[in-house]
Amino acid sequence: MTKVDVMQLEAGMELLEDVYDDNGVVLIGAHSLLNDVHIQYLKRKQIEFVSIRSADTQADLESTSTHMVTYNRLDKPSDVEEKYQNTVHKFKGIYNEFKLGRVPVYEEIQDILEPMYEAILNDEAFTRKMWQIHSYDDYTFDHSVRVSMISGLLAKWCKLDVKGIKDAALAGLLHDIGKCNIPDNILNKPGPLNFEEFKVIKTHATLGYILIKDIPNINYDVMLGVLQHHERVDGTGYPNGITGNQMSYNAKIVSVADVYCAMTADRVYKPAMHPFEVASFILEKCYSSLDFSMSKTFLSNISHFYIGHRVRLNNGQEGEVIMTYKDDPARPLIKVGESFFDLRRHIELEIDKMLEF
Structure with a gap:
């Protein structure tokens, strides 16, 4: 499987696999299209290499040809x-x-x-x-x-x-x-x-x-x-x-x-209801009416699709979903300006609305 040095990443490239930190927490989910915020975040976390599936231009292909990366244009x-x-x-x-x-x-x-x-x-x-x-x-x-x-x-x-x-x-x-x-x-x-x-x-x-x-x-x-x-x-x-x-x-x-x-x-x-609100509901119900293992599998995978989406919090601030957690997919990490809010720890904060869903 092809690995690309994080220092060579460019916006528009697509992750092929989940990126984890040393504690096994998902930093960015597989199939996310990387933007500048993602790339800077990976650098801060001292991630050295990631698996890349695609980029948007032929120039990307040529600049990383030594890694034998295959590039595909995504459907419009x-x-x-x-x-x-x-x-x-x-x-x-x-x-x-x-x-x-x-x-x-x-x-x-x-x-x-x-x-x-x-x-x-x-x-x-x-x-x-x-x-x-x-x-x-x-x-x-x-x-x-x-x-x-x-x-x-x-x-x-x-x-x-x-x-x-x-x-x-x-x-x-x-x-x-x-x-x-x-x-x-x-x-x-x-x-x-x-x-x-x-x-x-x-x-x-x-x-x-x-x-x-x-x-x-x-x-x-x-x-x-x-x-x-x-x-x-x-x-x-x-x-x-x-x-x-x-x-x-x-x-x-x-x-x-x-x-x-x-x-x-x-x-x-x-x-x-927005997806993270529904995730909270399913997490509650998976202990009683829905199958527990299947519910957890569903939420831990679907949450990756919302990385990069903008949200409004219940305090009126707007930010971006930076990463989600397998142990609590209903409460992601949100970047507001230059600040980061881990909703697992900021229990007073809730996602009020998905702005780009």
Whole structure:
């Protein structure tokens, strides 16, 4: 693996691996695009070498040719957004097929996900940018594609093989397919549901399982992911109130992805929570209703995507996320001007808003 001297780093280069200090704390996460602040920070921490994947220009390539670094241009944001929008649009067609009572063939659904599989397995540029884009289509379709993407990534972070990653992504895509049989006046209600309406909504997991079980070639693990994605390890979920040892591995993956996506999305009756706020929620719930190990794996990996984002703190100051911590991914290190605030120690400070998310 290629190492580059920190003194030779330039803004725009991409880290190939996490950078750790002597205590095993992540300083900057893998796949971060380095800026001048990152580089100066690495120098202050006396880091000598880092693994670099890419830079933006041919001059970068020539200046580091002795290290045999391979450089790739990242997709433009418009290219990434187009890929994402296309996936959402195609899924809308599949959803409407189910709604009309026509069950799509397995290959049609797989065709939708092929670009997604490729992105999850090989394209870090896509996965890094997808957190910043949203479809302009209906929430149901945008949410399903986003849950699919995150489910596949989480499966990858959990070290599953390619088949396991694809099954997780497919279960994520289809997890809410049962909602096509929920009355529109309930599904699209611009406000919280009452008790009776919620009882109807809760049937969507079972309805989804019934819809997809007759699709030839679909994996049983995918079916369980759809059926059980609202179950909880402490038995408080639905439709059957099963506990963690009865839940499929796939369902545990999709449940974490579903919670994260739902809470970070704007709804008519509820504004989106920022990712670090959701991380705090998941950390609290992973000790009870969500799978502990899977939740920690998810948060420790996803937090890397927010390094470099600007935030506003609850004291009104604005700064940049410099690094995140595996032991507490909800409370990162923030640089405000020339000062650094470790939110693990400054318990009076909270991130109030993500300014570039």
